[in-house]
Amino acid sequence: MAKTVVPQCLDCCRHDSRPCSQPGAPLPDFRVTPATPFAVTGIDLAGPVFSADYPGKKLYKLLFTSAIVRAVHLELTGSMSLVDFMQALWRFAALRGIPSVIYSNNAKTFVATSSEVQKVFGHLAPKWRFNVPRSPWWGGWFEGLVGSVKIALKKTLGIRYVIKNELETTLIEIEACINSRPLTFVSDEPDLEHYLTPSHVILGRNITSKPPVDIEPYVVTPDDLRDREEIGDKRLEQFWNVWRKDYLANLPPVVKGFNQKCR
Secondary structure, three states: OHHHHHHHOHHHHHHHOOOOOOOOOOOOHHHHOOOOOOOEEEEEEEEEEOOOOOOOOOEEEEEEEEOOOOOEEEEEEOOOOHHHHHHHHHHHHHHHOOOOEEEEOOOHHHHHHHHHHHHHHHHHOOEEEEOOOOOHHHHHHHHHHHHHHHHHHHHHHOOOOOOHHHHHHHHHHHHHHHHOOOOOOOOOOOOOOOOOOOHHHHOOOOOOOOOOOOOOOOOOOHHHHHHHHHHHHHHHHHHHHHHHHHHHOOOOOOOOOOOOOOO
């Protein structure tokens, strides 16, 4: 009799129920569509940090991250002003290219820059998309890398107080380390390096590997150029196949142990 009565009691169901979990939505199209490394970019500011040659002046770490291949680009800015941020954006565009879409939070600097880039870049200006206000979990795909940069900077410098040039060099080294992290499975055999890293898209190889050097001169013929183009197309297609099968398919689920029933 108790088993038949308790499920009909609202108070008992409310106190005895287990929490439900919301299933994670599939990744948006801009995360699963092959494109150039920084075509879809997330931006975030972190800091402040200080340097020995500018005591008392706050410096900020500016992170650009790719939504597709998870590569990062780090800049050191003198402040959070519009002028300093536009200078950093110019440097990024000159090195990595102008993004098609930029995602960021609703910081005043980003809101002001979204209007300024329309004047500066004209018809080439990227589309600026903001997260929902007061919803930091919307930018998890670049907020997580901000945490990685902070941890790496803390472990690298510790309690040392360095000058600005050394701080910039440290950030570039951290950028190289993050871009050389494996995105796919790494074998236990040291001779095998068939794993994917963000630097494979940026440089065509892993940053920690030594590039091949051919010092013997040779004559390039039209047939050689056609063969190189075919090889390049095959390598690019192979890269995106590995990216789909080994990276996207093995991403961890957003919600672990989804429970559809509340009781």
